Amino acid sequence: MLQSFLQNILNALQWGSFYSLIALGYCLVYGVLLLINFAHGDIFMVGAYIAFYCCMFLLGKFGVFAGLPGWMVLAVAVPLTMVLTAVVGVTLERIAYRPLRRKGVNRLYVVITALMCGLILENGNLALLGASRKSFPTLVPIKVFEIFGVTVTNIKLMVIGVAILSFLLLHFIVTRTKIGMAMRAISYDRFAVPLMGIPADTVIVFTFVLGSGFAGLAGLFFAMTYPVIDPYMGALIGWKAFIAAVVGGIGSIAGAFAGGFLLGFVEIMVVAFFPSTYRDLIAFSILLLILSIRPTGLFGVARRTKI
Amino acid sequence: MQRLTVPALLACLFAVLLWAAGTGALNVYWQSVLMFMGVNIILATSLNIINGNMGEFSCGHAGFMAVGAYVSSLLSVALFTKSQVFGEPLIGPSAAVWLFPLVLIAGALAASLVGLLVAIPSFKTRGDYLAIITIAAAYIVKSTIENIGAIGGARGFMGMSAVMSAMNETINLPWIMIWVFVGTVFSVWLIRRFIYSTFGKGVDAICQDEIAAEIMSVNTDRVKLVAFMVSCGLAGLAGGLFAHILGYVNPGTFTILKSTEIMVMVYLGGMGSLSGSVLAAILMTLLIEYLRDAFGFLNTFLHYISVIPDSYEVTQVWKWVVIPLLLVLLMQFRPEGIMGRRELADVFPGLRKFYKFKG
C-alpha cells in the first residue's frame, strides 16, 4: 500500500511536471499581456514535432550526421527545439496578436484569435503531415531502477529535474533580471511603461520567446516520455494546464508551477484509488472548491478595483 | 400592417419547410443541415447574452447543452418508447406528439438549474477566473454523465429516433423539423425580449462597469443570475433538439471544442449583436457544409492539373485550417465581428419599419 502510494507520488511528479511546464508558458504571457494564449497547447504540440524532426535529422534518419550517440542528440535537440518553437510563438505574436493589440480591440477578440491560431496549427499539421502518428525515437535507453519496491526510470527523473530547473530559471529571470523587471512593469501598468523608455514590444516578444521556448522543451520531454505523437496531443493538456495556471493564481510563476503539480497529483491519485472515470469529476470539483474559497487562486493577489 | 411582415414571413417559411420536408423535396441530409443551423442559432444567441452582452468569457456552453440533451433524451425515451435501459414506456408512444415540447422544456429547465453552478460563483469572481469556472463546470457535467453507467456512460445513449418515428406514426409530419423551427424562433424572440427588458439593460450596465451599475441601483447578483439561467436554459433546449435530431448522444460531443465552436459564432457575429449571432450561426453552418464539398472538387481539380502529387490528397482536414484562417483574417480587418455591436436594423434603417426593434 505504502509502496504503491510512493510509486504514485513519483508518477504524479512526472505527470505534474508537464502541466507545470506548460502552465509556466501560459502564466508568462498572461502576466505580461493579460492575454490567455489559447494557442499555447498547440505550440507545445508543434514543439514536440519540431523535436521529432530535429532528432530524426540528428540521428541520421534523413541521411546526414549518421550515428551520433543518443545523449548528444538530446543535448543538441534541446536548444534547437526551444529556439525553433520560440520562432513559431513569436511569429504568431507578430502576425496575429500584435496588430490586434495595436488597434486596441476588446481583449476577448485576441483570445478568440489565439484559439483560432491553435486550431490552425493543429489541423495544418494534420493536413500537411497526415493523420498517422509518429513514433519518437529513443534517445536515451530507458533504465529502470528499483528502490524499496518503487520503480524509477532515468527519464522520469530527468523530466522532474527539467521541470524544477525551468521553474528556477524562469523565477530568476522574472525576479532578478532587468528584462524580468520590465516584464513585471508591463503587467503592472502597460501604458506607463513606454513612457519610462522601456521598449514594450521587445519585452513582449521576449515573453513569447520564453513561453514558447519552454513549451518546446515540454514538447520534447513529453515526446520522450510518451513516444507516440499526434497533432491533437496539445489540445487537452493545454486546456488543463491553463486551468492549473489559474488555480495556482495566474500571473504568478510560483502559482503556475504549484498549480501544475497540484493538478497532476489530483489526477494520478484519483485514478490510483478510484475508478478512472472519476478523474475529471473529482479533479475539477476540487479546483472549483479552491477557486470558490480563494477566488484569485492559490498564489494570486486580489487587486481591488477602484471606482 | 407592416409590423406583421416578420410573423407572416416566418409563417410562409414554416409552411415551405413543412412541405419540403414532408414531400421529400428536401432530402434527409439537407434537412439535418437546416436543423443543425437552427440549433446553432439557439446556441450562438444564448451564449451571446453572457459573452456578448455581459462581456464575460464563458467557455462551457457545451456543458449546459449536454445537460439539456441528456435530460430530454432520457425523459423522452423513458416516457414514450420501449428501451433496454428503461423497459416498457411509462406513457406510451401515442402521447409523444403532445408531450414532446414538455420534454424539451424539462431539459431546458434542468440545464438552467445546472447553470446555477456558474451563476452563483459569478457574483464574486469575474474575467478569467470565471472562465475557468465555466470550463470546470462543463467538465464536471461531462464527467458526471460519463460515470452513470446505466445510461451508457461514455459510450453514449440512443433510442430517441424511435420516439421520432413513433411521433410520425401518430401524425405523419416532420415533427423534429417543426420543433427545431419553433424552438429557434422562440429562442430568438425570448432573447430579444430579454435584452430589451430592464434586465437586459442591467446586463449591459454590468458589461460597461459593474461597480457603477451597482451604484445606479442595478441588482447585479439578480441580473447575473437571471442572465446565466436564461442562457443556460436555452443551451439546454438546443441540446435537447440536437439529441433528437441525431438520435444519439455521447458526452464526448460536448467538449471544449463544441464550446469553442459556439464562441466563434458569437465573436464572428459581433459581441452583443443578436442579429449578428444569428447571421454568424447560419454562415458557419453553411460554410462547413459547403467546404465539405468544395475540398472534394479542389482535390480532383488539383490532381487533374497535376499541381500536387498523386500520393497526396487534399482532405477535409483543410476545412479546419481554412475556417480558423478566415476568422483570424476577419479579426485583423474587422476586429469587431460582422455586425459589431449593432443590429440589422441599425445597418439597414429601412428594415425598421417592418418590425419594432428597440422597444
Next chain:
Amino acid sequence: MKRSWLIALFCVLGLASPVRAADTVKLGFNIPLTGDIPDVGESSKNAAEMLKKKINDAGGLKVGDKTYKVEFIYEDNESKAESALSATRKLITQDGVIGMVGPQSSKQAVPAAEAANELKTPMMAPWSTNPNTTKARPYVFRGCFLDTFQGPTAAKFATEEFKAKKAAVLYDIASDYPKGLAEDFKAAFEKINGPGSVVAFETFTTKDVDFSAQLTNIAKSGAEVLFVPQYYNEVPLIVQQAKSLGFNKPVLGSDSWGSGDLMGLCGDNCKGFFFVTHYAAAGAQGKTKEFIDEYTKLYKKTPDDVAALTWDGANLMLAALQSAGPLSGDLAKDREALMKAMAGIKKFEGITGNMSYPATGDHDPIKCAVVVKIDDAGKFAFYKSVCP
C-alpha cells in the same frame, strides 16, 4: 428578416439534388480517415480502391443482364460516433448508395448500424466485433467473429500458454469495443480460473496518454498476464509504461492490435507478445496470398486484417448484389433485395475464411480466430488457429 431569405434561398438550393448516373452502382464507405485511428481508414480505403480497380478494369460488375461500373464513396467518420452517424445519413440519403461498408470500430459501428437499419440500407461492418452492432438489426451484417468468441479465446490462450492463474485487464471504458471485450475476457477467465482471478480491472478514457497510476496497480496486483484490448496508437504507450513500472509479464492483445502501424510505433517493446486476430499475413495460401501479393505490390506494405476484412465485406456485398438479380432502379427496393440476398448467401469464400449467415437471428458469420505472435523481426507470425 434576412435570415428568412437565406433559409428560403437555401431550400431552393437544396431542391436541386444531384442527378444519379444510370449505369453505376454506388457503395458507401464509412471509415476513419482522420481522428484516433487513421491507419485503419487508410487500410480500408486501400483495399476498397484495389477492389474497385479490379472490377472496373474487368469491365464492371454484371448484375442481371446489365454491366455496371462500381463507384465507391468514402466518407470520413473522424473516428467519432456522431460523425459516423452523420456520415451514414449523408451516404444513404444524399449520395444514394445501395449499401454501406463500415464503420470499422464498434464505437462508431454500433450507433451507425442503428441509423442504417432505420433507413433500411444494408450495412456491412467488417471489423466490428461488438455483439450490439448487429443485435436485432436485420439490415446490418458483420464480417468477422464476435467478442463473445474472441474474449474466451484470449482467456483460454492466456491460461494455457502462460499458465496464468491471475490476469489483469487495462481498457478504455469510453469505447464500445474495448469495454465489451474486456468484460467478455473477464467473464471467461474467471470461469476457468475461479472468481476473483482477474486481479486488476483497470480503466482509462480515450485520448489518455499516462497510464502510470493504473499500471502501478496492475504491477502490484501480482497478475501473471496483462490483457490489453486497445488500438495500435495506445498499445505502445501502455507496453512501454508497463515496462518502466517494472511489469515484465507477457501482454496479450486483441484483433485491434493487428491493424495500423503497431510495429512502427512500438518498436522492440512489443516483440514476443501475442494477440488474437482474424488472419495472419505470413504463410497464407491460395486466394489470400494473391490478395496479399497484389496489395503489397500496390501499397508497399503488408495488408492488415482491416484491409482483408474490408475486401471480403465489400466483395460479399457485391456478390450478393449479383445474386439478387437485375436492379430495378428504385433504391428502396434494391436495398431490400440486397439485404435479402446478403442474408441468404450460402457460402462466400473470403480471404479471411468462409462466410454465411444463420437463417434466423443476427447476421453474424461463424469464423475462426488466429493467434499471432510478434516475432523478433517484427512480423506477425501465425501461432495457432482457434475455431468455435
